[in-house]
Amino acid sequence: MLDRQLQAIADEPGWSRALSDLVVDVGDLLDLLGLTHTDLGVDVDSAFPLRVPRGFVARMKYGDANDPLLRQVLPLAAEREPAVGFVEDPLQEDEAVLAPAVIQKYAGRVLLIAAGECAVHCRYCFRRNFPYGQHRLRVSAESLSAIRADHTISEVIASGGDPLMLTDRHWERLLDELESIAHVRRLRIHTRLPVVIPSRLTLRLIDRLAASRLQVVVVVHVNHPNEIGAELAQGTGELVRRGVTVLNQAVLLAGVNDSADVLVQLSEALFAAQILPYYLHLLDPVAGTRHLQVEEERACALHAEIRDCLPGYLVPRLAREVPGQTAKQWLA
Numbered sequence: 001m002l003d004r005q006l007q008a009i010a011d012e013p014g015w016s017r018a019l020s021d022l023v024v025d026v027g028d029l030l031d032l033l034g035l036t037h038t039d040l041g042v043d044v045d046s047a048f049p050l051r052v053p054r055g056f057v058a059r060m061k062y063g064d065a066n067d068p069l070l071r072q073v074l075p076l077a078a079e080r081e082p083a084v085g086f087v088e089d090p091l092q093e094d095e096a097v098l099a100p101a102v103i104q105k106y107a108g109r110v111l112l113i114a115a116g117e118c119a120v121h122c123r124y125c126f127r128r129n130f131p132y133g134q135h136r137l138r139v140s141a142e143s144l145s146a147i148r149a150d151h152t153i154s155e156v157i158a159s160g161g162d163p164l165m166l167t168d169r170h171w172e173r174l175l176d177e178l179e180s181i182a183h184v185r186r187l188r189i190h191t192r193l194p195v196v197i198p199s200r201l202t203l204r205l206i207d208r209l210a211a212s213r214l215q216v217v218v219v220v221h222v223n224h225p226n227e228i229g230a231e232l233a234q235g236t237g238e239l240v241r242r243g244v245t246v247l248n249q250a251v252l253l254a255g256v257n258d259s260a261d262v263l264v265q266l267s268e269a270l271f272a273a274q275i276l277p278y279y280l281h282l283l284d285p286v287a288g289t290r291h292l293q294v295e296e297e298r299a300c301a302l303h304a305e306i307r308d309c310l311p312g313y314l315v316p317r318l319a320r321e322v323p324g325q326t327a328k329q330w331l332a
């Protein structure tokens with residue numbers, strides 16, 4: 001069950017019911033899928049514990065220990081194996097904190113850590129060790145003052161955790177605040193929540209985003225075409241119809257999407273849901289994720305293959321983030 005803080009956040013109907021009934025026990029997950037511990041080398045006691053919505057589990061294939069959605073959420077003993085170059089904070093975000101809940105890595109843009117929780121725990125997450133406790137998870141006057149004081153900031157990127165863990169009511173207030181800062185022109189929301197709980201894209205939220213004076217971009221996070229269903233497509237389609245740009249960023253993951261066929265299907269399924277492929281990221285080398293890494297040379301070869309199969313607008317940029325650089329590095 002979720003802790004009390006999360007319960008308080010999730011005070012909306014529909015998606016809040018899904019949030020209050022997550023699968024958090026490895027044994028329960030394996031039972032739901034007809035699998036056993038011995039098939040997989042699972043870790044039942046991970047410091048970054050299992051958390052996955054039941055609707056996302058329902059998209060996994062029963063009896064398939066290698067299901068690409070399962071591999072993204074199942075804690076494995078392999079995560080405990082040390083690996084050279086894989087560290088707690090690979091992007092050194094702790095050094096880029098501008099104010100409570102505000103991180104600045106690139107000129108003109110700031111990250112706003114709007115929530116410290118997610119509906120799903122993705123095993124490859126580069127923030128799995130992020131010290132959320134040191135950040136105020138409600139946007140404070142101090143956070144907004146830092147943005148208000150810097151006239152070079154034209155874009156606020158709501159991040160987390162997952163920023164859509166905030167209720168619609170909280171989002172209405174946050175939008176009011178951001179819209180009152182004249183030099184902020186764009187709002188980007190990075191979220192995986194609508195992918196794992198599609199009912200999170202409520203009409204109330206869509207209405208408010210569509211009515212904003214800010215140009216709003218929603219960047220969802222889909223790694224495999226099996227993650228896309230009719231309800232997600234309905235929500236993203238409605239956002240697009242109402243003038244919100246919807247993009248996708250994926251992470252290239254061994255055993256999940258490291259084949260040209262899957263990546264081509266992913267781009268096509270995204271576009272059918274009115275989502276444009278944006279980035280295909282190399283894995284950030286966070287401790288415990290070595291077994292999910294796809295080497296750069298192979299990533300570039302895969303990218304070349306999908307370029308041969310897709311129109312240019314469906315080819316995501318292959319990129320990686322390097323701490324201290326002024327922008328993401330584009331590969332291939």
Ligand code: SF4
Nearest residue numbers: 118121122125161192
């Ligand atoms: S939803 Fe995003 S922030 Fe949360 S665990 Fe997954 S990748 Fe990390």
